[in-house]
Amino acid sequence: MIFYTIIGSYVLTSVLLFKYPMLIHKKKRVKFTCQHISHRGGAGENYENTMNAFKRAVKIGTQMLELDCHLTKDGEVVVSHDQNLLRCTGVNKNICDVNYNQLPLIKSSLPIDFDPDVIYVGSDNEDDRKFPLLKDVFETFPDMPINIDIKINDDLLIQKVSDLIKIYKRENLTVWGNFSDEITRKCYKANPDVHLLFSMKRVAILVFLMYSGLLPFVPLKETHLEIFLPSIYLRKKTNTVYNYLMKKLFCKIINLLLIRKCLFDHLQARGIHVYFWVLNRDEEFSQAFNLGATGVMTDYPTKLKSYLQNKKI
Template identity: 70%
Template sequence: MLLFTLVGGYILTSMIFFKFPTLLHKKKQVKFMCQHISHRGGAGEGYENTMYAFKRAVAIGTEMLELDCHLTKDGEVVVSHDHDLLRSTGTNKSISEVNYKDLPLLKPRLPIDFDPDAEYIGTEKEEDRRFALLKEVFEAFPNIPVNIDIKVNDDELITKVSELIKGYNREEYTVWGNFSDEITRKCYRTNPNVNLLFSMRRVILLIVFLYTGLLPFVPLKETHLEIFLPSIYLRRKGSPSSTFLPLEKILVRTINVLLMRRCLFNHLRARGIHVYFWVLNEEEEFKKAFDLGATGVMTDYPTRLKLFLNNCPAE
C-alpha cells in the first residue's frame, strides 16, 4: 500500500510540474524568437554559407542565420560545413591545410544535402562564391541571431569563436554547440553566457527523463533543442543517392514515436527553451513542425518558408 501511495504521489507531482514547470524552474529569458531560420544561409537559393546567401536570406526576411565553422591554416574562423574542400570546391584538401586567402571558390554547381538529387546552380559573380569569415557575418548582421555549429573538436576554434562572439557583443544573440556532447560541453565551459544547443547525448537523456517522469525535476542548461523531422529521412529512401539502410529506418521510426510529442515541446517552451526543426524544405513539413509546437523551422529555401508563414502564421 505504501509503495502504491509513493508511486502515485510521484506520478501526480511529476504531472503537475510537467504542466507548470515554472513552479520549479525559472523560465529562460532568450532575447530573440525566430520562426524563420535559413540553413547555411539558404542553400537552395544561394551558394551555401556565403555572404551572398546570408544577405539574400536577410533581405527575404529570415530571422536567424544558421552556419558552420572551421579554422584555416592561418587561424581564421571560416564559415563552411565540410572540413575538407572536395565536395564544395573540387580541391582535395582540408580547410585546416590552407590559408584563408588561398581558399578556392565554391563550385558553380553545389548539391543540396537536404533536397536529394537537387543542386544549386547560380548565376552570381565569382566573388559571390567566396568563403565567408565569421567576423564578416557578425559585422554585416549585428542584429540578426546566428546559430553556429562548431564542426570539429578543436579548442582553438571554440576559443576563437567565443572571442568573436564577445568582441561583437553577441552573447545573447548567438546559439552554439554540436551533436557531439564533448564539443558542446567545451562550448559551455568556454562561454556559459552564449545560448546552448542540446547535444545528441542530451537529447537521448531528454527522452529518458520524459518517459521516467524525471524531466520536470531536472535543471537544463540548454536553451535550444534542434531536432530533425523523421519524414525528411524517410523521404530519402527512394533516392538513388541515398544511404538509407533498414537499421536507419528503424531508428528514424523510433525517434518519431518517442520524440515527436507536442506535450514535450510545450513543456520545453514553458521553460523558455526554443525548439527548432531541421532541415525542412516542403510546405507540408513546415506545417507538421509548427503543428507539433516548433518555435522555428530551418530551411534551405527561405522564400518558401516566408510564403508559408505569410499564408499560415504559426502560433
C-alpha cells in the first residue's frame, strides 16, 4: 500500500510540475524571441555564410542569423560551414591549412544542403563570394541575435569565439554549441554567460527525463533546443530501398519519442526556446508552429517572412 502511495504521489507531482515548472524553477531570461531565423544567412537566396547573405536577410526582417565557424591557419575565426573547402570552392584543402587572405572564393553555383537538387547561382562579383570573419559579422550587426555552430572540437577556436563575444559584449545576443556534447560542454566552460544549445547527448537525456517523469525536477543549463523535423531527411535521395526504409524507420522513432508539443510547452514555460531546422516549405512551417516552436530556421528568408505575414503569426 505504501509503495503505491509513493508511486501515485510521484506521478501526480511530476504531472503537476511538468505543467507548471515555475513552481520550483526560475524562468530563464532570454532577451530575444526569434520566429524567423536565416540558416547560413539564407542559403537558398544568396551565397551561404557570406556578408551579402546576412545583410539581405536582415533587410528582409530576419530576427536571427545562423552561422558556422572554423579557424584558419593564421588564427582567424572565419564563417564557414565546411572545414574542407571542396564543396564550396572546388579546392580540396582544409580551412585550418590556409591563411585567411589565401582562402579561395566560393563557387558561382552552390548546392543547397537542405533543398536537394536545387543549386543557388548568384553573381560573378568576387566580393559576394568571400568568406567573412566572425568579427566583421559582429561589427556589422551589433544588435542582431546570432546562432553560432562551433563546427570542430578545437579549444583555440572555442576560446577565440568566446573572446570575440566578450569584446563585442554579445553574451545576451548569442547562442552557441554543437551536436557534440564535448564541444558544447567546452563552450559552456569557456563562457557560461552565453546562451547554450542542447547537444545530441543532452537531447537524448531530455527524452529519458521526460518519459521517466524526472524532467520537472531536473535543472537545465541550456537555453535553446534546436531539433529537426524528421521528414526533411526523407527528401534526400538514397541509393537503395533498404537505406530508404531505415531512414523512414528512424524518422518514425524520432517523431514518436521527441516531437511532442507537451515537451516543447514545458521547455518554453521554463524560458527555453525551441527552434526547428532547416525548413523550406510552408507545410513544414505550419507543422513546426503548430507544435509550439518558438522559431523556424530556413534557407529561404523571403518565403518564411511571407508565411508569417500571411498566417499572422
